[in-house]
Amino acid sequence: MSAPEPVLAGRGVLLVLDGWGAAPAAEDNALALAHTPVLDDLVARFPSTLAEASGGAVGLLPGTVGNSEIGHMVIGAGRPLPYDSLLVQQAIDTGALRTDPQLGALLEKTATAERALHLIGLCSDGQIHAHVEHLGELLAAAHAHQVGRVFIHAITDGRDVADHTGESYLARVTEIAAEAGAGQIATVIGRGYAMDKAGDLDLTEHAVTLVADGRGTPADSVHAAVAATDRGDEWVPATVLTTAEGASVADGDAVLFFNFRSDRIQQFADRLGEHLAHTGRSVEMLSLAQYDTRAAIPALVKRADASGGLADELTAAGLRSVRIAETEKFEHVTYYVNGRDATVRDGEEHVRITADGKADYVARPQMNLDRVTTAVVEAAHRKDVDLVVANLANIDVVGHTGDLAATVLACEATDTAVGQILQAARDSHRWVLAVGDHGNAEQMTKQAPDGTVRPYGGHTTNRVPLVVVPLTNGTSEPVLPESATLADVAPTLLRLLGHKPGSAMTGRPLL
Ligand SMILES: O=C(O)[C@H](O)COP(=O)(O)O
Numbered sequence: 001m002s003a004p005e006p007v008l009a010g011r012g013v014l015l016v017l018d019g020w021g022a023a024p025a026a027e028d029n030a031l032a033l034a035h036t037p038v039l040d041d042l043v044a045r046f047p048s049t050l051a052e053a054s055g056g057a058v059g060l061l062p063g064t065v066g067n068s069e070i071g072h073m074v075i076g077a078g079r080p081l082p083y084d085s086l087l088v089q090q091a092i093d094t095g096a097l098r099t100d101p102q103l104g105a106l107l108e109k110t111a112t113a114e115r116a117l118h119l120i121g122l123c124s125d126g127q128i129h130a131h132v133e134h135l136g137e138l139l140a141a142a143h144a145h146q147v148g149r150v151f152i153h154a155i156t157d158g159r160d161v162a163d164h165t166g167e168s169y170l171a172r173v174t175e176i177a178a179e180a181g182a183g184q185i186a187t188v189i190g191r192g193y194a195m196d197k198a199g200d201l202d203l204t205e206h207a208v209t210l211v212a213d214g215r216g217t218p219a220d221s222v223h224a225a226v227a228a229t230d231r232g233d234e235w236v237p238a239t240v241l242t243t244a245e246g247a248s249v250a251d252g253d254a255v256l257f258f259n260f261r262s263d264r265i266q267q268f269a270d271r272l273g274e275h276l277a278h279t280g281r282s283v284e285m286l287s288l289a290q291y292d293t294r295a296a297i298p299a300l301v302k303r304a305d306a307s308g309g310l311a312d313e314l315t316a317a318g319l320r321s322v323r324i325a326e327t328e329k330f331e332h333v334t335y336y337v338n339g340r341d342a343t344v345r346d347g348e349e350h351v352r353i354t355a356d357g358k359a360d361y362v363a364r365p366q367m368n369l370d371r372v373t374t375a376v377v378e379a380a381h382r383k384d385v386d387l388v389v390a391n392l393a394n395i396d397v398v399g400h401t402g403d404l405a406a407t408v409l410a411c412e413a414t415d416t417a418v419g420q421i422l423q424a425a426r427d428s429h430r431w432v433l434a435v436g437d438h439g440n441a442e443q444m445t446k447q448a449p450d451g452t453v454r455p456y457g458g459h460t461t462n463r464v465p466l467v468v469v470p471l472t473n474g475t476s477e478p479v480l481p482e483s484a485t486l487a488d489v490a491p492t493l494l495r496l497l498g499h500k501p502g503s504a505m506t507g508r509p510l511l
């Protein structure tokens with residue numbers, strides 16, 4: 001007779017610790033510096049492994065840091081998904097982007113009517129929202145179609161790349177334009193204004209009126225633009241370069257957004273479209289990849305299919321899930337885990353914990369973790385909930401500030417919350433799978449292009465801890481494979497729930 005199955009199927013908790021990466025202890029590893037007895041014990045005492053969460057393992061270009069969108073999409077899909085940045089690069093490599101009929105028609109029309117083309121996007125090689133090198137292909141197409149006036153409305157980063165690197169990326173934009181034979185930087189603004197996703201339209205308005213109406217501080221160089229603030233690249237104020245004449249968007253012009261990720265540019269794209277329409281300007285818009293804007297914007301690169309994931313399998317099995325996160329990561333445990341599908345399926349409940357007042361992550365690294373934890377504990381005690389899916393945002397969101405001390409506090413607050421959630425799971429006879437969606441806090445400095453080591457709040461290519469606290473019959477603890485990827489999470493969750501992996505899943509159950 002075979003040995004009894006050590007792992008019992010039952011109800012459980014998927015706990016995503018956003019930004020929880022694995023790296024050796026170091027003076028810039030906030031997770032190692034933090035006092036985290038719960039997480040230390042969790043990894044030491046229970047079946048655990050390290051999962052690939054970046055590059056080709058999740059559907060990104062090799063060597064590319066992970067991000068929350070693809071991380072949660074792959075956690076849900078149970079397979080790597082070609083991410084928008086990969087699909088854009090493939091379209092560039094095959095020549096498909098440069099010869100795209102939609103792009104060609106827009107450029108032809110703009111050139112013939114002697115109107116201007118406006119390119120808007122994040123100028124860095126962070127590869128989370130955009131890649132500055134994609135500009136080269138778009139500018140080359142504009143040059144080929146002889147578009148006479150091409151204005152680049154540059155958004156500076158400082159969040160996905162080391163801070164105070166904005167000027168070097170803008171210099172690269174100028175080089176790219178010269179190589180392509182088209183384009184000049186017309187305006188500069190920080191992503192804090194242009195890429196807000198929290199609905200703060202006052203911030204967005206700075207970017208809208210800058211690009212549409214030229215409302216900004218005049219500057220005679222990108223150096224002057226970037227130097228106009230000591231708040232870093234994320235908060236460069238709306239700046240108009242006096243070297244670019246007549247760069248406001250006029251009636252009949254064309255706009256092309258070159259961020260490949262939607263979630264932080266869509267608020268700006270929507271508001272710009274509304275502002276131009278309200279001021280009687282008819283402007284055609286295109287986006288490099290598909291956006292979730294209210295008003296549809298034709299996209300040059302379409303999204304990969306992400307259906308057949310966890311959400312579909314839970315529904316097919318008649319299982320109920322509750323999705324819990326605070327605002328910054330709410331879309332991740334719902335829309336992205338579900339494969340960028342906004343359908344709220346039967347048996348799926350959403351709990352969004354909203355912030356009370358304006359977020360200040362350095363001053364309040366605990367964010368709203370207490371209320372998130374309370375909601376997770378409550379859901380865990382419900383017998384009608386098969387799977388609780390929760391994201392604790394602090395390690396990543398505070399990590400993005402680049403402030404090491406605040407991030408250490410965020411890790412410690414997370415540790416306490418995980419302790420409470422593990423206790424609730426024990427009390428309610430639930431298994432727990434805890435996993436990071438990409439790395440962040442384990443590396444809080446990075447060498448900048450000039451060789452200096454600077455604070456770094458961006459993501460990493462490090463593997464992420466994946467730990468299972470199983471329900472067992474007390475015979476033996478399962479052992480997880482030495483290596484895994486985020487694609488193995490959904491098959492493992494279904495196994496822990498007593499179900500087989502979905503037919504579309506290429507990941508495998510880890511126990
Ligand atoms: O948008 C952000 O906050 C960062 O650029 C990316 O972080 P995320 O991928 O964790 O959302």
Ligand SMILES: [Mn+2]
Nearest residue numbers: 018019068437
């Ligand atoms: Mn994340």
Ligand SMILES: [Mn+2]
Nearest residue numbers: 068396397400
């Ligand atoms: Mn992040």
